[in-house]
Amino acid sequence: MTHHEHDPLVIAGREFGSRLVTGTGKYDSFETMREAVVASGCELVTVAVRRVDFDAPADDITAYLEDVLLLPNTSGAETAEEAVRIARLARAGGLPDWIKLEVIPDPRYLLPDPVETLAAAETLVEEGFTVLPYVLPDPVLQKKLEEVGCATVMPLAAPIGSGRGLKLKDAIRIMVEQAEVPLVVDAGLGSPSHAAEAMELGADAVLVNTAIARAGDPVAMAHAFRLAVEAGRAARRAGLMEELERAEASSPLAGTL
Amino acid sequence: MTVRVNGAEHALPEGETLAALLERLGLGARYALVERNGEPVERARYGELRLESGDELVVARPVAGG
Numbered sequence: 320m321t322h323h324e325h326d327p328l329v330i331a332g333r334e335f336g337s338r339l340v341t342g343t344g345k346y347d348s349f350e351t352m353r354e355a356v357v358a359s360g361c362e363l364v365t366v367a368v369r370r371v372d373f374d375a376p377a378d379d380i381t382a383y384l385e386d387v388l389l390l391p392n393t394s395g396a397e398t399a400e401e402a403v404r405i406a407r408l409a410r411a412g413g414l415p416d417w418i419k420l421e422v423i424p425d426p427r428y429l430l431p432d433p434v435e436t437l438a439a440a441e442t443l444v445e446e447g448f449t450v451l452p453y454v455l456p457d458p459v460l461q462k463k464l465e466e467v468g469c470a471t472v473m474p475l476a477a478p479i480g481s482g483r484g485l486k487l488k489d490a491i492r493i494m495v496e497q498a499e500v501p502l503v504v505d506a507g508l509g510s511p512s513h514a515a516e517a518m519e520l521g522a523d524a525v526l527v528n529t530a531i532a533r534a535g536d537p538v539a540m541a542h543a544f545r546l547a548v549e550a551g552r553a554a555r556r557a558g559l560m561e562e563l564e565r566a567e568a569s570s571p572l573a574g575t576l
Numbered sequence: 577m578t579v580r581v582n583g584a585e586h587a588l589p590e591g592e593t594l595a596a597l598l599e600r601l602g603l604g605a606r607y608a609l610v611e612r613n614g615e616p617v618e619r620a621r622y623g624e625l626r627l628e629s630g631d632e633l634v635v636a637r638p639v640a641g642g
Contacts, residue, residue, distance in 0.1 A: 342642030352640065367641025368609060370582050370634060373601060380638055381606055394641050408636060411616035412609030479642065506642075528642035 326552070328524050330501055331417075331449045331470040333388075335362045338518070339548045340390070340503065341541070342528025343380065351537055353383040359531065359541035365390045365419055368405050390451065392419035397432075399439035406443055418443060419473070421453040429479040433460050437467065444468035453505055456490035458497060465499050472498070473505040473526065476517065480529045482509025485516055495521035511540075511547030518551025519559060577629035588627065595622040601635070609636040 327334040342365045346352040356364055364387045366380060381389065391409040396402035399422060406418045420443065422435040436452050437460065443450045449470045454460055456474035464472050474491055477483035484507065485491060494502055501523035508514050514525045527544055534540035577592075578585050581601065588597060594617065598608050610617045611634040617625060627633075 343640040344642040346640065349640075365642055366638040368636050369639045370636050371601075371603065371608070373582065373584070376602060377639070379606060380640055389638065391638060392641055408609045408611055408616045408634075409638075411618050412607060412636075413619040414607060414609070414638060526642075 326556070328501060330363075330451070335524075337361045337363075337545070337548075338524040338552055339514075339545055340365070340505075340524055340526040341531060342526065343384070344528050345532035346537060349378055349380060349383040352380075352532070355531055355537045355541040356384065356387060358538045358545065359527075360545045361387065363388050363390055365392050365526070365528070366414075367392055367394045368409050368414075369395070388417065389415055390417050390419050391415070392453075393421050393439075394423070396422050396439075397424040397435075398422065399435040399442070402435070402439040403442050406439075406448055407446075410448070415449075416447060417449040417451065417470075419451050419453060431455060431475075433457060436460075437463055440464055440469050441467045451503070456487040456494060458490060458493040461494050461502075462497070469500060471501045471503050471523075473503040475506040476504050476513065477507025477509075479506045481507050482513075482530055483507055484509055484513035485520070488520065491517070491520060491522070498523070511543045514544055515547040515551035515554070518548055519554045521555055524548075577627070579627050579629065579631040579633060581633045581635055591626050593623060594625040594627060594633075597627060597633075598622065598635070603635065603637070607638050609638075610634070611636075 328338045337360045339361045340363045341359050341361045391414045393402035393405045402422050410416045422432045423429050424432050440450050440452050451471045453473045461472045477486045503524045504517040504522045505526035509530050517525050531537050531541045578587050
């Protein structure tokens with residue numbers, strides 16, 4: 320195997336050359352966002368849907384996001400019904416029928432509601448959406464979401480925007496082991512090393528927003544995440560050594576002077 | 577006739593289409609997402625859909641988000 324081997328991420332039959340998905344929130348400007356998206360190499364990019372404020376005209380974000388697939392999210396939804404409403408509105412208005420499903424009733428930790436998420440996923444899959452649900456790292460919920468036809472399952476590493484890295488590694492490891500659709504670690508990755516760790520653990524992709532947008536130099540950090548995701552993926556495929564309790568000399572023990 | 581758009585009243589010529597209203601509101605841009613009386617409107621219908629007095633519209637768009 321060479322590092323140039325074709326190794327696409329495949330979601331719902333569509334191939335992506337990059338295993339990094341990025342969010343568009345929290346950038347200082349759309350120009351910086353566009354440059355960061357390009358530097359990240361990502362091909363799938365989230366956007367939110369909000370009411371237009373006619374008193375404060377804003378630029379059209381989609382003009383800055385060429386050559387990527389837009390992934391509208393259901394942020395703001397606290398119930399399944401609200402999430403379904405946002406998805407239907409987005410699709411009717413011409414956005415892709417791919418939807419990042421997030422149902423978040425709790426403003427303090429922004430943790431997703433598993434019951435409402437599953438209910439919304441079922442409805443949206445029936446209506447023909449490609450559904451990418453954001454969830455807690457719950458292997459049982461993962462199976463249920465797969466059963467109703469979700470295209471991915473996207474467990475959080477740590478609370479959104481916290482940058483704390485993989486806090487429930489053992490649960491994610493179980494999810495990797497039993498995944499039948501791509502597993503995307505979404506939220507809470509604060510550094511490229513976190514992203515690499517998720518990929519080494521066997522995630523199929525990661526979704527990063529704050530760690531790039533809020534970096535000192537977001538464009539440079541986007542590139543760093545790109546390298547980390549590629550390194551983590553390559554390491555996973557190469558097969559990591561097993562950890563040992565004790566030391567094992569790397570140099571020969573025989574023939575020492 | 578009058579319609580409400582995101583809660584604000586707008587006086588419009590009779591028979592104004594949704595596309596014309598969006599243009600008037602400065603949203604000729606690519607993505608305006610519209611709900612009319614609680615139902616999402618297909619983009620392909622924006623040009624033909626004639627608004628009626630009393631219509632309640634929600635107009636949304638994609639914005640930055642994670």
